Amino acid sequence: MKLVSIGDCVADGYLDEGVFYPGGQAVNVAANAMLDGAQRASFLGILADDAPARHIEGVLEELGVGLERCRRAYGTTPMPGVRIVDGDRVFFRGKRDTVAHLLRLGISQEDLDFIAGFDICHTTNEAGIDSELGRIHEVVPVSYDFSVGHGQELLEAICPSIDIAFFSGEGLTDGECVSLAGRAKELGPDIAIVTKGLRGSIALQDGKLYEQPIVPCQAVDAMGAGDSFAAAFLVSYADSHDVRASLRYAAERASHTCTVHGAFGHPHAICP
Numbered sequence: 001m002k003l004v005s006i007g008d009c010v011a012d013g014y015l016d017e018g019v020f021y022p023g024g025q026a027v028n029v030a031a032n033a034m035l036d037g038a039q040r041a042s043f044l045g046i047l048a049d050d051a052p053a054r055h056i057e058g059v060l061e062e063l064g065v066g067l068e069r070c071r072r073a074y075g076t077t078p079m080p081g082v083r084i085v086d087g088d089r090v091f092f093r094g095k096r097d098t099v100a101h102l103l104r105l106g107i108s109q110e111d112l113d114f115i116a117g118f119d120i121c122h123t124t125n126e127a128g129i130d131s132e133l134g135r136i137h138e139v140v141p142v143s144y145d146f147s148v149g150h151g152q153e154l155l156e157a158i159c160p161s162i163d164i165a166f167f168s169g170e171g172l173t174d175g176e177c178v179s180l181a182g183r184a185k186e187l188g189p190d191i192a193i194v195t196k197g198l199r200g201s202i203a204l205q206d207g208k209l210y211e212q213p214i215v216p217c218q219a220v221d222a223m224g225a226g227d228s229f230a231a232a233f234l235v236s237y238a239d240s241h242d243v244r245a246s247l248r249y250a251a252e253r254a255s256h257t258c259t260v261h262g263a264f265g266h267p268h269a270i271c272p
Helices: 025-035 051-063 109-115 130-137 152-161 174-186 225-240 243-257
Strands: 002-007 010-014 019-023 040-047 081-085 088-092 120-124 142-145 164-168 191-195 201-205 208-212
Touching (some): 120 225, 142 225, 191 225
Parallel strands (some): 002 040
Antiparallel strands (some): 081 088
16 A cells, blocks of 8 residues: 655654654654555655754655655754653653744645555644645545544544544543544544554444454553554555454554654664
8 A cells, every 4th residue: 555644753852861763643654654564655744954854864764755745944853852651651842943833834736646646645633734634635535643632623624524533532431432433433534443542442434333452562662652553554454444454453563663662763862
């Protein structure tokens, strides 16, 4: 399958270790898609011109992720601070004068022509392109990660223009997760998926509810596990159209991600 991922690029700064890792929801999905065996994956976003951006760009090129339509800007890469506490992430806000905060990603006709060459376009609540989803959806199926956003107004704005919806069910009961998937499905997507942390995940398609437990592992870092889950599901489902098998593969890949530091490894020293 061929996937294009649109959105954020960050350097996740591990403050205690003095290193950063390539990150950002959209970057993580593109990188993991290639690691999962995608035929082609590209990232479309804004790259700064500093040392972290150069490292991230080099890693993505090493993994085979295309950067053909990336914007390149003078400025700083976002670097949220992270500390790992009992295997989970605790975030600290980084500087706010970065390319992600100062610039907005627009979608041109040339971008649409490029995006149309893929099997699916994945984007997220952090991409800042919600107003462009209708145009993108006209040329390619769309996958969207809402993260923890699930207000009815947001669902009504986004769901009619997407085909696969991902949600984090953090703080929701099992019943509330099922209800969320149902509300999303009623508004347009073919599949609605809710991850529930240690309680596994669910997917709703054509009135059928699928449930998937986690795959146990010796977790050292949960960074990027949700993005790894989404990438694996998309790669598997594009080839198999089997929701159950794709959920299982996604759980396996998310479990593996929890055994490595960073969203997909590749640390670099934080420069003073």
